[in-house]
Amino acid sequence: MVPTLTGRIQTRIVLLATVGSVLTLLVTPLLPIHAPLGTAYKTTFIILATVIVLGIVWEFIYHFLMQWRWEKDWPTNFGLITLVPEGLVVWLLLNAKLVPGIHGKVPLAAFLIDFLVVWIGVWLVANGPMRVPFLRWRFHGGRLA
Amino acid sequence: MAPRQGPNDDRTIAPGQFAGQPQAPGVPQQRPAPPGQAQPAGHGWSADKTMVPGIGMPDEQLQAPAGARVAAPPAAQVPAAQVQVQAPAGAGDLTPELIETPVWTETMLQQAGIPIVDVPFVTVGGGIGSFVTTDYxxxxxxxxxxxxxxxxxxxxYQTYEYLTRVSQIPDHARIRSDSSSRPDNxxxxxxxxxxxxxxxxxxxHLIHLLLEPVWADYWTPLRSTVFGSIDKESKRIGYDKMRVKGVVRMVRKRYGGGYFTILTxxxxxxxxxxxxxxxRFVHLAVGYPGLRYLPxxxxxxxxxxxxxxxxxxxxPxxxxxxxxxxxxxxxxxxxxGIVASRVLQRLFDDREHYKLQTNIIHIFRTYIEGSHGPGPWMRRKGDHGWAYQGFNYPKSVWGGQLKAQMRKLDGDDRAKLYKLMGGTNTPKRRRWQDQMRAGRAGGYYRDxxxxxxxVEPAPDGNGVVSYVTGKAGNELIRSDYIIDCTGLEADISQxxxxxxxLQHTGAYRNPLGRLEVERHFELKNTANGDGVLYASGATTLGGYFPGVDTFLGLQIAAxxxxxxxxxxGWCxxxxxxxxTSQWFKWAFNKPI
Known part of the structure; x- marks a missing residue:
C-alpha cells in the first residue's frame, strides 16, 4: 500500500467496521468462551471497537515511521506484522481490565483466534478485493471519502 | 536527428522508430494495414450542418463497417481546378492554408478534398496509453x-515489446513493474x-510477494504474462474494431468546437x-518522442x-x-538506469555461460557514492555509481503522499520536488549485486x-577511444564497443x-519541458468549445502526477x-x- 495518513485511518475504520464486523459475527460462536453468546458477542465487538480506536493512534505512529522510507510506502508484510504489537497492546489492556465494558477475563485462546481471524481477514481484503468496488481507493492513498 | 518531415512525406513509423528518426537497423517493417474504419451512423458527435450526409466517397472504398458515415465534400462545391492546384498528388492532401491556419472549418477541408469521419472520442498513439484509456x-x-x-x-504493446526486447528483456524475463500494475485490469x-x-x-510467487521488498527483491511480472493478458483484454473489449491504421499528422481546433485529427x-x-x-474529444498518448543520443x-x-x-x-x-x-x-x-543494469546482466550472463573474457568499463556521469538526499526523511540508497529504487519513482507517487504532495505544486516548487525524487535509478537486485561484486573482484568490471x-576511432583501427575527464583526472579508454544506455529523453518537439x-493549439510546456496538463490530464489552454484535448504518458512528465510513463501511471491518467x-456527461x-459487476465480467472474460 501507498497510504496517506487520512487514507490509513479511513481504510482502517471502514474495513474493521465492515469486514471486521462480519468476521466477528461469524467467529464468535466458535470461540472457547464460557459465557452466553450475547456476552461473547459483547466482548468480541468491544475488542473490535478497541482495535479501531487504538488503531487511529497506531496509524499516526506508522505514518511517522513511514517517513523514513524513501518510497513512502507500507509494504504488504508490514500490514501483517503489525498485528503483533497491536494485538499485544489490546491483550495487555484486557488483562489490566482497562477496556471499558469487559470486566471478566478473556481466555487467551479465544482472544488469539478472534484477533487473528479479524486481522488476517481485513489484511487480505485490503490487499486485493477492496479494489473491486472501490476503483479509486488505491490511487487516493486509501481514502474512501 | 533527421530533419522533420514535410507535410507530404508521411511514412508509417515502425515500432522503435520514432518521429523524425531514421529507422533502426533490424526493425521489422509494418505488416500490411487493415482497412480503415469509420464511424457508424447514429453514434457520432453532432455533425456539422455544412456537411451533406450521404454524399462522399462510397463506403466500400474505405471498407468501413456497415452504416458508417464518411463525409466528403460534394464535388459540385469544390472547384476541380482548385483541388488540382492545392493537392497535385491527388485529392485529399493538406494544403498550405490548412497547415498555416490554427482553427479549421469544414469548408477548408472540403476544399482540400479531405474526407471527414465523425467520432466523439479519438485516441492518438495506439500504444499502451491508448489501450488503457480505451479499456476504462x-x-x-x-x-x-x-x-x-x-x-x-x-x-x-508493439513499441513496448520492441524496446524491452532490444534493451535485453527477453520473453522469459521479468519487467520492472509492480504486481498490481496491470494494463489489462x-x-x-x-x-x-x-x-x-x-x-x-x-x-x-505469493511467498515472494509476502517477503518483498525487505527480505526479497520486488516481485515483478513476466514479460509474456503482461503481453498475453493485454491480448486477452483487447479481444474482450473489441479493441481491434476501434483501431484505425495510419500515421497521425496533426490535431487542430475546429471552428465551433472540438477538433480535427488528420490521419494518413x-x-x-x-x-x-x-x-x-x-x-469532441482527443486523447494523445504518443509515447516517447524519440531516442536521445549522447552528443x-x-x-x-x-x-x-x-x-x-x-x-x-x-x-538492435x-x-x-x-x-x-x-x-x-x-x-x-x-x-x-535500468537499461544499463539489463545490458550489464546480459554481458555478465554471456561471460559466465560461454566462458568469455569480456571486460566492462562502466562510466557514470553522475556517480552516486552512497545514500543521498536532503535529510533522513528523504534519503535514497545508492553505491558504486548507482541510485537504487524499486521502480521508476518512489512508490507513493502512484497513490500515496508524494502523489498528494505533487498534486498541489506548480512551477518551481513542482520542478524542485521532481528533481528531488528524480534522477536515473535502478533496482537493487540481489543477482545484479552478486554479478557486479564478482566482476569487481575478478577485475573484469570497473565502475x-x-x-x-x-569519442574517436582507435588509431590501429580496432575499436574506439573515449576521452574521459573525471574526478580521478583525464583518461583515454579503448574499447571494442560503447553501449549508450542513457534512455528515451528526446525533446517533445522532435x-x-x-x-x-505546441505551435497551433495553445498547448505549452510544463516545468520539465513536456506538455502541461491539468490534474485530470486535459492539456492546458487547448479547450475548444465543449471539446477537450487530453494527453497522458511520457509526453506529460512534469505535471501534477509524476509517474505518468508507467503502466500504473497510464491507468491513473485513464x-x-x-x-x-x-x-x-459524456459517459x-x-x-x-x-x-464490481464489470470486474466479474473481466474475471469470466465476458466480452463487453
Whole structure:
C-alpha cells in the first residue's frame, strides 16, 4: 500500500467496521468462551471497537515511521506484522481490565483466534478485493471519502 | 536527428522508430494495414450542418463497417481546378492554408478534398496509453462505435515489446513493474503474482510477494504474462474494431468546437492521402518522442558513419554480444538506469555461460557514492555509481503522499520536488549485486565517474577511444564497443504531432519541458468549445502526477480522464456497483 495518513485511518475504520464486523459475527460462536453468546458477542465487538480506536493512534505512529522510507510506502508484510504489537497492546489492556465494558477475563485462546481471524481477514481484503468496488481507493492513498 | 518531415512525406513509423528518426537497423517493417474504419451512423458527435450526409466517397472504398458515415465534400462545391492546384498528388492532401491556419472549418477541408469521419472520442498513439484509456471507457459503458484509436501499431504493446526486447528483456524475463500494475485490469486485482500462481500452481510467487521488498527483491511480472493478458483484454473489449491504421499528422481546433485529427492511412488503403477525424474529444498518448543520443556519441556516429561500434541500448545491437562470443573484448557502458543494469546482466550472463573474457568499463556521469538526499526523511540508497529504487519513482507517487504532495505544486516548487525524487535509478537486485561484486573482484568490471569529452576511432583501427575527464583526472579508454544506455529523453518537439500542437493549439510546456496538463490530464489552454484535448504518458512528465510513463501511471491518467468525461456527461462514472459487476465480467472474460 501507498497510504496517506487520512487514507490509513479511513481504510482502517471502514474495513474493521465492515469486514471486521462480519468476521466477528461469524467467529464468535466458535470461540472457547464460557459465557452466553450475547456476552461473547459483547466482548468480541468491544475488542473490535478497541482495535479501531487504538488503531487511529497506531496509524499516526506508522505514518511517522513511514517517513523514513524513501518510497513512502507500507509494504504488504508490514500490514501483517503489525498485528503483533497491536494485538499485544489490546491483550495487555484486557488483562489490566482497562477496556471499558469487559470486566471478566478473556481466555487467551479465544482472544488469539478472534484477533487473528479479524486481522488476517481485513489484511487480505485490503490487499486485493477492496479494489473491486472501490476503483479509486488505491490511487487516493486509501481514502474512501 | 533527421530533419522533420514535410507535410507530404508521411511514412508509417515502425515500432522503435520514432518521429523524425531514421529507422533502426533490424526493425521489422509494418505488416500490411487493415482497412480503415469509420464511424457508424447514429453514434457520432453532432455533425456539422455544412456537411451533406450521404454524399462522399462510397463506403466500400474505405471498407468501413456497415452504416458508417464518411463525409466528403460534394464535388459540385469544390472547384476541380482548385483541388488540382492545392493537392497535385491527388485529392485529399493538406494544403498550405490548412497547415498555416490554427482553427479549421469544414469548408477548408472540403476544399482540400479531405474526407471527414465523425467520432466523439479519438485516441492518438495506439500504444499502451491508448489501450488503457480505451479499456476504462469501454468498462464505463462507452460503445466501441464512439471510440477510434488512430495508430500505426498493430497491437498496443508493439513499441513496448520492441524496446524491452532490444534493451535485453527477453520473453522469459521479468519487467520492472509492480504486481498490481496491470494494463489489462483496471482494478489491479488479481495481481500478476496471483495470476502466475494460479497458472503455475505454485505458492512461490505469493511467498515472494509476502517477503518483498525487505527480505526479497520486488516481485515483478513476466514479460509474456503482461503481453498475453493485454491480448486477452483487447479481444474482450473489441479493441481491434476501434483501431484505425495510419500515421497521425496533426490535431487542430475546429471552428465551433472540438477538433480535427488528420490521419494518413497506409498507402492504397484510402482514396485520399489524408482523412480528418472530427471529434469532441482527443486523447494523445504518443509515447516517447524519440531516442536521445549522447552528443559525443552522436557526433562520432555522424562523423565516422560508424553505427557498429557505438550503439544505443534501445537499438538492435545483438552484434555486440555475438562478436564478444567469438573473441575477448572490452565494452564501455554509459548510463546508470535500468537499461544499463539489463545490458550489464546480459554481458555478465554471456561471460559466465560461454566462458568469455569480456571486460566492462562502466562510466557514470553522475556517480552516486552512497545514500543521498536532503535529510533522513528523504534519503535514497545508492553505491558504486548507482541510485537504487524499486521502480521508476518512489512508490507513493502512484497513490500515496508524494502523489498528494505533487498534486498541489506548480512551477518551481513542482520542478524542485521532481528533481528531488528524480534522477536515473535502478533496482537493487540481489543477482545484479552478486554479478557486479564478482566482476569487481575478478577485475573484469570497473565502475568510474567521468564525463566523456569525445569519442574517436582507435588509431590501429580496432575499436574506439573515449576521452574521459573525471574526478580521478583525464583518461583515454579503448574499447571494442560503447553501449549508450542513457534512455528515451528526446525533446517533445522532435515529435511532429506534438510540435504542431505546441505551435497551433495553445498547448505549452510544463516545468520539465513536456506538455502541461491539468490534474485530470486535459492539456492546458487547448479547450475548444465543449471539446477537450487530453494527453497522458511520457509526453506529460512534469505535471501534477509524476509517474505518468508507467503502466500504473497510464491507468491513473485513464481514470482521471474517464472521470472527467463523466463529469461532462459524456459517459457514466464507474461507481462501486458498476465497478464490481464489470470486474466479474473481466474475471469470466465476458466480452463487453
Amino acid at each position: 471507457l469501454r468498462i464505463a459503458g462507452v460503445p466501441p462505435e464512439q471510440i477510434r484509436v488512430l495508430s500505426n501499431l498493430d497491437f498496443p 483496471i482494478w489491479g486485482f488479481p495481481s500478476y503474482a496471483l495470476t502466475e500462481t494460479w497458472r503455475q500452481k505454485t505458492p512461490a 492511412p497506409p498507402e492504397g488503403s484510402s482514396p485520399t492521402k489524408r482523412v480528418a477525424y472530427r471529434s 559525443d556519441l552522436q557526433d562520432f556516429r555522424e562523423r565516422y558513419q560508424d553505427y557498429q561500434h557505438v550503439v544505443n541500448a534501445y537499438e 545491437h545483438e552484434h555486440v554480444y555475438e562478436t564478444l562470443k567469438t573473441r575477448p573484448g572490452t565494452v564501455v557502458l554509459r548510463g546508470g 568510474m565517474q567521468g564525463i566523456v569529452e569525445k 515529435h511532429r504531432v506534438l510540435a504542431d500542437l 481514470q482521471e480522464i474517464a472521470d472527467d468525461l463523466a463529469r461532462r 457514466k462514472k464507474i461507481g462501486p456497483g458498476r465497478s
